[in-house]
Amino acid sequence: MYLHLSVPPESTPQYINYFHMYSESKSIQQRHIYQVIEQAKYAWMNGDADKFSSLFSVDGEMIVPGKKWQGREAIHKAFTEFTAQNLAVTIEVHRVFIQDHTAVVEWSWQESDRITQKISLAEDVIIIDFENHLIRRWREYIDNLG
Numbered sequence: 036m037y038l039h040l041s042v043p044p045e046s047t048p049q050y051i052n053y054f055h056m057y058s059e060s061k062s063i064q065q066r067h068i069y070q071v072i073e074q075a076k077y078a079w080m081n082g083d084a085d086k087f088s089s090l091f092s093v094d095g096e097m098i099v100p101g102k103k104w105q106g107r108e109a110i111h112k113a114f115t116e117f118t119a120q121n122l123a124v125t126i127e128v129h130r131v132f133i134q135d136h137t138a139v140v141e142w143s144w145q146e147s148d149r150i151t152q153k154i155s156l157a158e159d160v161i162i163i164d165f166e167n168h169l170i171r172r173w174r175e176y177i178d179n180l181g
Contacts, residue, residue, distance in 0.1 A: 064136075065133045067168055068133050068136075068138050068163075068165055069131060069133065069138075071090055071163075071165070071168075071170065072128075072131060072138060072140055072163070074086065074090060075087060075090055075170075076126050076128060076142070078090070079124050079126060080124050080125060080126055082118040082122075082124070084111050084114040084115045084118065085111070087110070087111075087114050088107045088108075088110045088111035088114060089107070090169065090170050091107050091110055091169060091170045091171075091173070092107075092166055092167065092169040092170065092171050093106065093107055094106055095107065095110065095169065095170050095171050095172065095173070096171075096172050096173070097110050097113070097172075097173040097175075098172070098173065098174045098175065099175045099177060100175070100176075100177055119149075120148065120149055120150075121146040121147065121148060121149060122146070122147050122149050123145075123146065123147040124144070124145070124146045125144075125145045125146075126142050126143065126144055126145075127142060127143045128140065128141075128142045129141045129142060129143065136164060136165045136166065137162065137163065137164050137165070138161075138162075138163045138165070139160065139161070139162055139163075140159075140160070140161045140163065141158075141159070141160050142159050142161070143156070143157070143158055143159070144156070144157040144158075144159050144177075145157075155179065156179075156180040157177050157178060157179045157180055158177075158178040158180065159175055159176070159177050159178070160175070160176045161173060161174065161175045161176075162174045162176075
């Protein structure tokens with residue numbers, strides 16, 4: 036059994052209410068996973084390395100094409116380095132699927148380089164494995180659009 040959510044074009048409080056109404060019959064675990072995904076999204080958008088890294092288990096891992104970070108400290112450092120170079124991150128969640136202890140998230144990502152002001156766009160799918168309510172593994176499949 037999985038939970039599928041289609042997100043309206045904009046992330047609004049209405050979407051959060053929609054999720055809660057839709058998920059009343061879903062497990063507490065599924066609701067928690069969705070809340071962690073929302074916290075991760077807002078951590079990226081607000082440049083909050085402390086919040087983002089706290090969502091991971093102590094030895095959790097984050098993998099993006101060509102790079103891998105193991106442990107909260109390494110993830111925190113990578114996040115901090117990213118936000119030092121980029122600003123104005125915006126994320127639009129398109130879909131979330133949850134089955135057991137795994138979530139699949141499809142979102143659009145936009146960032147702006149601090150120095151050049153160049154805007155980069157990407158479509159992203161993330162597979163997130165959870166263990167004891169924390170992220171054990173975050174694996175991204177990114178399609179850079181420019």
